[in-house]
Every structure is written in C-alpha cells, then in structure tokens.
Amino acid sequence: xxxxxxxxxxxxxxxxxxxxxxxxxxxxxxxxxxxxxxxxxxxxxxxxxxxxxxxxxxxxxxxxxxxxxxxxxxxxxxxxxxxxxxxxxxxxxxxxxxxxxxxxxxxxxxxxxx
Amino acid sequence: xxxxxxxxxxxxxxxxxxxxxxxxxxxxxxxxxxxxxxxxxxxxxxxxxxxxxxxxxxxxxxxxxxxxxxxxxxxxxxxxxxxxxxxxxxxxxxxxxxxxxxxxxxxxxxxxxxxxx
Numbered sequence: 580x581x582x583x584x585x586x587x588x589x590x591x592x593x594x595x596x597x598x599x600x601x602x603x604x605x606x607x608x609x610x611x612x613x614x615x616x617x618x619x620x621x622x623x624x625x626x627x628x629x630x631x632x633x634x635x636x637x638x639x640x641x642x643x644x645x646x647x648x649x650x651x652x653x654x655x656x657x658x659x660x661x662x663x664x665x666x667x668x669x670x671x672x673x674x675x676x677x678x679x680x681x682x683x684x685x686x687x688x689x690x691x692x693x
Numbered sequence: 694x695x696x697x698x699x700x701x702x703x704x705x706x707x708x709x710x711x712x713x714x715x716x717x718x719x720x721x722x723x724x725x726x727x728x729x730x731x732x733x734x735x736x737x738x739x740x741x742x743x744x745x746x747x748x749x750x751x752x753x754x755x756x757x758x759x760x761x762x763x764x765x766x767x768x769x770x771x772x773x774x775x776x777x778x779x780x781x782x783x784x785x786x787x788x789x790x791x792x793x794x795x796x797x798x799x800x801x802x803x804x805x806x807x808x809x810x
Contacts, residue, residue: 612798621802622782669736671798680786682727682798686736 581605585670585685592660592692600655600688602670610673610680611653612637613645615666616687622669628653660692695720699783699801707809708775714768714804716783721761723787728757728768731780731803740781741768775810 586601604611612627624637628647642664644656653672657664668688673680696719706712716726725744729737741757743750743766749758754771766783780803787799 619802622800624798671737680725681739681742682784682786683739684729684737687734689734 583670583672583683583685585668585688587688588686589689590691592657592690594660594662594692596660598657598660600657600668600670600690602653602655602685603651604653604670604672604683605651606672606674606683607650608672608674608683609650610675611647612671612682613643613653613655614669614671615639616669617666625655625668657690662692664690665692666690695785695787695799697783697785697799697801699781699804701804702802703805703807705807705809706773708773710773710808711769711771712773712806714770714781714783714806716766716768716801718764718766718785718799720787721764723761723785725786726757726759726766727784727786728755728766729782729784730777731782733779737782773808775808778806778808780805 583604609630613625614622616622623639625643626637626645628634631647631650634645634647647653670685671682673682698717700715723745727742728740730740731737741750741752743757743759756769759766782803783801784798
C-alpha cells in the first residue's frame with residue numbers, strides 16, 4: 580500500500596515558469612488537500628477537494644490551480660512561479676471530512692523558485 | 694478561527710528521559726486531534742489519533758491525552774531515544790464553521806525535539 584505519493588521530490592523553477600506537482604493516493608479517500616510549509620508559518624492550506632470534480636480554496640490559494648478528475652489524483656498547478664512560492668508542498672488525503680478521519684501525508688515536494 | 698499552539702517550540706533532553714509536549718487549541722468543537730512526527734526534509738508521519746470522545750490513546754512508549762473542554766492535549770514520550778529526535782506537530786480537525794481550516798484541519802507550528810545520546 581503506497582499511501583500518498585508526490586512527485587517530484589525536488590524542483591527548481593525560474594520565475595514565470597509553470598509546472599504541475601503531482602499527488603496520487605491509493606486508499607480510495609474522498610478528501611484530498613494541498614498544503615505549503617514555510618519556516619515559522621506552519622502548514623497552510625492551499626486548495627482542497629471533497630471528491631472528484633469538486634475543489635475549493637484554502638487559506639493561500641493565489642497563484643495555484645487544482646483539478647480533481649479522478650478520486651486518486653489531485654495535481655497542483657503553479658501558473659507563473661514567483662520566488663514567494665519557494666516552499667515545501669505536502670499533499671494529504673483522508674476519508675470524508677470530519678468524523679473519525681486520520682489524515683495521511685505524502686513525503687513532500689521541495690520547490691525553489693529563482 | 695481555530696488556533697493551535699504548541700509549547701515548547703524547542704526542547705533538548707538527554708536520552709532516557711520521559712518528556713511531555715503540549716498542544717492547546719482555542720475552539721473545543723473538534724472531531725479529533727492528531728499528533729504527527731516530521732523528520733528533517735521528510736513528510737508527516739501520523740503517531741496517534743484521538744477522537745473527541747476519548748481521553749487518551751497509547752502506542753508503545755507514546756501516550757496522548759485530550760481534554761477537550763479545556764482545549765489541551767499532551768504527548769508523553771517515555772524513555773526517549775535519540776532516534777526520536779524530530780519535529781512533533783499537533784493538528785485538530787473540526788467543523789468548517791468553527792474556522793478550523795477549510796478542510797477542518799488546523800496545525801500547530803510544532804515542537805522541535807532533540808534527544809541527546
């Protein structure tokens with residue numbers, strides 16, 4: 580059971596470039612989320628999805644797009660990378676929001692924008 | 694808005710000591726509380742999940758308690774080992790109307806734990 584898989588693990592982008600961070604889970608979880616982790620800021624929610632075809636914004640959505648065409652995959656797109664998007668990105672999944680749900684996290688993608 | 698605070702921010706203890714990490718939250722309307730471990734450059738590994746109806750949860754030398762009414766949780770580590778040096782994160786899950794994050798999950802900033810050999 581692979582759990583939550585993120586690719587790539589590391590990425591360097593130039594300002595203005597676009598890219599997609601991949602996230603896949605094999606636990607048939609309805610709920611998937613993207614967070615960014617910055618020193619002194621903790622984990623902040625970017626976007627989340629409660630099921631295929633449904634997405635919504637979190638705390639810091641600007642500059643990012645998401646889509647959820649399947650239950651398994653939840654890619655995060657950076658439209659035009661900026662140095663402020665240098666961060667570590669984590670994808671998480673869980674069974675339904677709320678009751679009795681344990682969140683599972685991927686290993687993260689370390690992104691540097693120069 | 695739900696806020697989660699972890700104290701201390703950093704802790705250094707010699708090997709073999711018992712230690713307590715603290716987590717407090719401002720809104721008691723939670724479904725559960727989860728403790729995670731994060732090693733440098735790695736993802737988050739779930740350690741313990743406590744449902745709102747539970748008072749404590751144990752896994753090996755780890756024991757987590759929850760006092761929902763006072764908004765507090767502790768993670769107790771018995772006989773600490775150098776391999777347990779890591780950052781420990783507390784997260785609460787609650788209904789969205791309580792402001793507990795758009796997906797109901799709010800994190801503390803973590804306690805950076807160093808266990809000296």
